[in-house]
Amino acid sequence: MSSRRDYYRDPNAPKANSLEPGGSALVVDEAGRVLMQRRGDSGNWSLPGGIMELGETLEECVVRETREETGLDIEITGLLGIYTDPGHVIEYSDGEVRQEFAVIYNGRVVGGEIQVSHESTEVRFLTLDELEGLPVHPTVRLRLQHHRDGSNLPWLG
Template sequence: MSDRRDYYRDPNAPRANSLVPGGSALIVDEHGAILMQRRSDSGNWSLPGGTMEIGETLEQCVVRETKEETGLDIEITGLLGIYTDPDHVIAYTDGEVRQEFNITYYGQVVGGELAVSDESTAVRYLNLGELDRLPVHDTVRLRLQHHAEGRARPFLG
């Protein structure tokens, strides 16, 4: 059973009561495949990332979370976009209902070894065609679409 439930553009979604800054890394290998993890809490494939801790920048958060979730050391190389859609809320079993707040960076691997964490059941590089057939939340699909479009400027939303 999942300890979270995502609602997206759902009129029956609970009202958000929390806003927590978070970030993700979009990392592409030499073949154009994207580093993804299968989340243990929802079963969806997602970009590595998480929420900020006091005393760190969002960039440091994304580097730390990527290491924790994938075993890889990365450096941030750019910005895909800012995603703060109030129509996307995440309800947790403890009563928190969090409005989406995610900044997705581009990153590149600089070290480490690919590994699964307790937050994921699988970690691997997948191409966009494979991801079309796998469970991926709509908000992550939007980020993947923005990447595939090769935008000259970050998405601001």
């Protein structure tokens, strides 16, 4: 796996040279806790998700990535938002600098058991209050805030 570095509204960030459609799942359990994984590459807590592959829809991508990264099977229940901030770029060790393009779906668990993947060091459900004191990228905090706000309209930005 290539290493990555996130830049968020940083004037010294490298210029983006790619754009890949990706998605994540904001999955909530019966207690209102959010499914999170601790990324192996950055140490930050993040929502499960990834980049779309040829031959699949973005919803299928998010279901697949969530299964691969957490061991849980989910179903999509709605749309939290579409996040395309050009001020968020991710630099990879292979020279790719990707502009953010993420669709975040709401979801719920329908099967499976939590397990850690090769991309993460920990997977668990956490309350929004627990996440306040943990390392979380500002863009993920924004998504969590939109979830907390409880709007019925998806975020577009």
